[in-house]
Amino acid sequence: MILVTGGAGYIGSHMVKLLGEKGRDSITFDNLSRGHREMVTSGKFIKGDLSDTDLLVDIFRGYHVTAVLHFAADSLVGESEEDPRRYYRNNVANGIHLLDAMMEAGVKKIVFSSSAAVYGEPVRIPMDEDHPAAPVNVYGTTKLIMENMMKKYNEVYGLRFASLRYFNAAGADPDGFIGEDHDPETHLIPLVLDAALGRRKEITVFGSDYDTPDGTCIRDYIHVTDLAEAHILALGHLEKERGPAVYNLGNGRGFSVLDVIKAVERVTGRTIPVRAGERRKGDPARLVASSERITRDWGWQPRYADIDVIVETAWKWHRRRFG
Secondary structure, eight states: OEEEETTTSHHHHHHHHHHHHTTOOEEEEEOOSSOOGGGOOSSEEEEOOTTOHHHHHHHHHHTTOOEEEEOOOOOOHHHHHHOHHHHIIIIIIHHHHHHHHHHHHTOOEEEEEEEGGGTOSOSSSSBOTTSOOOOSSHHHHHHHHHHHHHHHHHHHHOOEEEEEEESEEEOOOTTSSSOOOOSSOOOHHHHHHHHHHTSSSOEEEEOSOSSSTTSSOEEOEEEHHHHHHHHHHHHHHHHTTOOOEEEEEOOSOOEEHHHHHHHHHHHHOOOOOEEEEOOOTTOOSEEOBOOHHHHHHHOOOOSOOSHHHHHHHHHHHHHHHHO
16 A cells, blocks of 8 residues: 555646556545645545644554655745745654654655755756755755655665655646646646636746746756656665665756747647746746656656647646636
8 A cells, every 4th residue: 555645736646646547556645735635536535634643653554554655745935935934844844754653653665756946056957866955945945854864764764765856847637637726826837828718817927038048947847647657666666675766857858938838829729928027036047857867777758748748738637627
């Protein structure tokens, strides 16, 4: 049995769906503070909070859990700077509760949802796993703290872990059953799709004078289903009693803000109203991953790498949810 924390959230729900498709038994553990119960399409659901260590131990023992896929975390960079207590409490303190419950119940395998935010400002592009880890916001700091804790738990308690550092998760389940639904929404693709549906008047492009081909920021978008597939590989790695492992998960290609807007226009056939805005503080010109290591070691390869395909899956879901 696999426990999926945060399995009612965006990435976690795609993970739960894929586990079901692969015949793996799972339990989704989520407090529904930001997740959606209807997004959990397979396995068992238990509403609970990671602060409840006793409940976690009971679940581990009662359901014979063998591994954890840990997605439960707050993940808004700006909010992490405005409300750091929330992020240290949920991402770090609750992470400790989870690890301690695992140790008490004898569960020694965890795949951790990390982030490219652990790297901070890029010193080279593309960014590989040896890039200096110097986060510039509270969110990235909490992810790096968890990675360092898991390393020590590995050394002292024998915890086997895989930490997967995402770049920009995007897209939706290709079947259209589940997708991205945040409140507030901060991700570019769903915001542009909102404009396509008329739910948003326009899209503000923050800065048009960056050192990039079209002057707008470039980011690495990776399809959410490709992320879930990488977690399956990580789980298999740990089940072979291997680990620890730290890998980037990115497309390896960068798409600018204008690239994304044009892709939405191509896919939807609708014109997106755009307004020029000032640069946002702390926005690097380029953030692009190198995922060569996980490709070399595990054979992982993004299946949904084209930006139009990513947008198309998101559009299918977006119309179903909000159209």
